Structures are given as C-alpha cells and as structure tokens.
Amino acid sequence: MASAYPNFGPLYAILHLDWGSALIGAVQETPEEQALITNYTRWNNAVHQKIPRPVTIFTTLAFSQGQPEVKTNTPFANLIAPFGAFETGTPEVQIDSRFTLDEKDLVFPKKRWSATTGNALEHTLKSQKINTVVIVSDLEPPFGRLFDLDYRIYVIADNVLDLPVHQNAEFKKVIIDSLLPKMNLDVISLEEALQALEQSA
Template structure:
C-alpha cells in the first residue's frame, strides 16, 4: 500500500520507538536491510530531537530484573519464552539491552523497560499517554511481526490513532523484511485503519506540527 501523502500530526502526539536495542541492532547491522533501517531511524530520531518544542518521545527496551528472568514464564513451551530463548539473558543494566548508541537519547526522552512484545507490558506507557493527553502515536521499530504488531493492536484497542513509518520497520531476520511488510502494510494493517506513511511524509508532518 502506498504511504498516505496527506499525513498531518495534531498537537497531542507521541513518538514511540520500539526496541532500538544494541543486541538487535548488532543482529541486523551487516545486512543491506539493516543498514537502511538504521540510517532511516537515525534520520527520524535526529529530526525529532531537533524539533522545538520536542514531542513526547518514548523508547522501549526488553529486559528482565535479573539473570533469573522472574518476569518470564519458565516453560519452554510458552510462546514468548520460546521466541527469545537463545538470544541472551536480557538482564537489566547489561550493554545488550541499552538503546543502541547510534541513536540519540537525552534527558528529555522516556526510556521504558518492557517484558513482552507489547510496548506497554510491565511499564507505565498507558499512564504516560493518558497523562500527556496523547491521542496519536507515531511508531517505528522492530520486529514487525512481534513488537510492532502487538503494540499496534493494543493501542488501537485503547482508541489511539496510529501512524506507522513504513521506512522505519524491519523484520527478523532482516532478509525477510520485504515479504512481511508487503503483506502487513499492503493488506492487514490498513484494514484496522493504521495510517501508513513514508519517512519523508513523517518528516514533513513533524515539521508542520
């Protein structure tokens, strides 16, 4: 599906960057898809940080309280446990779960721990959005079939308008990105009224907001 060329952001929007974590950037950084993704997300993030006044900007990162992973179901058959087994321990404070240094993060940004795919799992995301009177969320992130889709469905159920930046999405493994994006952006997500916009459209809407 072609991006919506008339996208406009109202004043009550938030930027949500899903799982720009060092461990995941290291997985994709040597692929053409990953390099393009990192470049696009960096360009978007830099523009957001240059905006004055700064929009509410939220980053999520997946990690658990300690090495024993108390928030994680211990059954290897549990879907989320099965999905992340073999990556790392995702331990709080470890270098792997920090926002990757390629992306600017400062004291005005909000960095939230999460413990599942959904951006609001185990944190105050929904409380923050309500407190700030947010009614639209602009999403970039990975992976498309995991954190991105889960977060979209949760936030739509809470009546938020969702803008999805098509150039700022990637699947894992990165080589499967085109296949998944063609289906999700061209068929599934438009049916639930997600606005698909390009990076250029997002930058223009940001500038005009």
C-alpha cells in the first residue's frame, strides 16, 4: 500500500529561514509565538536526529556595522528598522538559542528579505545536487526565486508566521491557501513533514 505522506527523496535540503533572535523575539509572548517555537523545536530536533542528516541550512539577516549594504529611506530599510540594526556578530543576528545548532548545520547571513541574496545558498544547493527543498520560515520565504530555479518546494504551513502577528491569519489565507497552490508548490502540515522526513532517504 502506498504511503499517504510525501517523500522528499534522497536529494533534499532543509531551509530554516529567518531564525535569528531579533525576528523570533519580535513575536515573543504571543500565542502565535508559543505555537511557533513548539513547532520549530519539534521539527528541528527531528531533523537533527535524522540519519543521514540532510543538508540543513539556517539563514539570518546580517549587515556590516552601520548597515552599509542598506540604502536609507527605502522600503526595505524602513521595513527592518523597527527590529534592530542586524549587525554581524551581535546577539540579535545569531540563531535563536532555543533551537539546536551543531557543526553539521550551515548558517548563511543574508542581505535582503530573500534567503538567496548575498550568500552561497544557491551555490550550496547546486553543488550538493539538491532537487527538493523543505522551507521552514517565520516570514515570507523566497518561493519565487527557488521556484524559478526549478526546485521542488515543500512548505510546512504550521511553521509559517508573518509579521506583524495580528496580520498572520490573513497572510496565510492569501499565501498558503491561494498563491502557493497556484504555483504548484506542496503545502504540508507539520505532521506530514515529520512523516516525510522519517520516510525519506
């Protein structure tokens, strides 16, 4: 009997996007944050227990001192300003300490909203012959860029949270329920993702 759960196959990567302390901290002490932390922790622990470990990548927004990479008074600069300076080496850009991280994990700083901007993420996926990515994110992930590069994309719907938190339900309705299915991306639950992880090579 065929499994009812997806299978990521042998050439997949896990993308934990925007798990830096500043952005995770932006939703602290909300019911949504508590659920998110629980889901992230459960998923991340399962990934770290997987043998063999899939390519596992974390991204975090990070700039040089003074943010020379960011033009002032632009939509992007104004968007990130309330959350901090995101300077390399500061606690706010480190992967949040509640999540397991070890020497096998790859941590890529990024310079824009997209996880593929200003780092070696695309090169790493290509060099490892990855054809499938599993996206775990608290913010809008780079669906478009990865879609254009012909990856099969799985999005764990339970692990997506947009800011500000009070707009999250509407965000998920538009992105998760409408946009992603139109792009033929696979939207799965956390339970489906855990089963798929267990069954995948």
